[in-house]
Amino acid sequence: MTPFRLGLTGSIGMGKSTTAAMFTAATVPVWDADAAVHRLYAPGGAAVAPVGQLVPKAIGPEGVSRETLKQAIAADPTLLAQLEAIVHPLVAADRAAFLAAAQTDIVVFDIPLLFEKGTEAEMDATLLVTAPPELQRARVLARPGMTPAQLDLMLSRQMPDRDKRARATHIIETLSRPAVEAAVAALIAYIRETRHA
Numbered sequence: 001m002t003p004f005r006l007g008l009t010g011s012i013g014m015g016k017s018t019t020a021a022m023f024t025a026a027t028v029p030v031w032d033a034d035a036a037v038h039r040l041y042a043p044g045g046a047a048v049a050p051v052g053q054l055v056p057k058a059i060g061p062e063g064v065s066r067e068t069l070k071q072a073i074a075a076d077p078t079l080l081a082q083l084e085a086i087v088h089p090l091v092a093a094d095r096a097a098f099l100a101a102a103q104t105d106i107v108v109f110d111i112p113l114l115f116e117k118g119t120e121a122e123m124d125a126t127l128l129v130t131a132p133p134e135l136q137r138a139r140v141l142a143r144p145g146m147t148p149a150q151l152d153l154m155l156s157r158q159m160p161d162r163d164k165r166a167r168a169t170h171i172i173e174t175l176s177r178p179a180v181e182a183a184v185a186a187l188i189a190y191i192r193e194t195r196h197a
Contacts, residue, residue: 120167
């Protein structure tokens with residue numbers, strides 16, 4: 001039986017990484033989109049050569065420099081679409097390989113832009129982690145080097161939380177760790193019950 005594919009998403013500061021770790025702790029494998037990009041950009045990664053052809057100065061001993069890419073995109077916004085045309089198929093292939101190798105009944109795909117990029121169409125269900133806006137801001141602004149202007153820019157690039165709520169199959173409010181742990185356990189049990197019913 002193909003594993004049940006649960007797409008996990010949530011805006012910055014909503015507790016997505018913490019929730020993903022809870023699935024891992026419950027022995028549900030988690031594929032992380034950001035980690036996949038890091039692998040592709042690392043020395044020897046599949047994205048290094050094609051990105052190097054597009055932005056040669058972004059390649060160094062550490063692989064692809066995300067900071068140099070950001071600067072290049074700021075100088076020439078048309079680079080973003082070209083970059084996505086290189087990276088998105090490689091990320092999709094990484095995700096497919098993870099699914100093919102999975103030996104469990106449920107897998108979680110941790111994808112920040114799940115709804116923005118339409119990837120929810122490849123999932124059996126979606127889970128949105130969310131929190132009140134003031135808690136979200138407090139969490140993000142507590143991060144080293146984060147400014148209100150940077151946060152506002154990040155939020156402007158993401159689908160509003162209310163729109164994600166309308167599209168998500170399941171929603172977990174990340175107000176307290178014990179409550180989230182309980183909600184994750186309940187969701188895993190629910191998926192297993194409904195699959196085997």
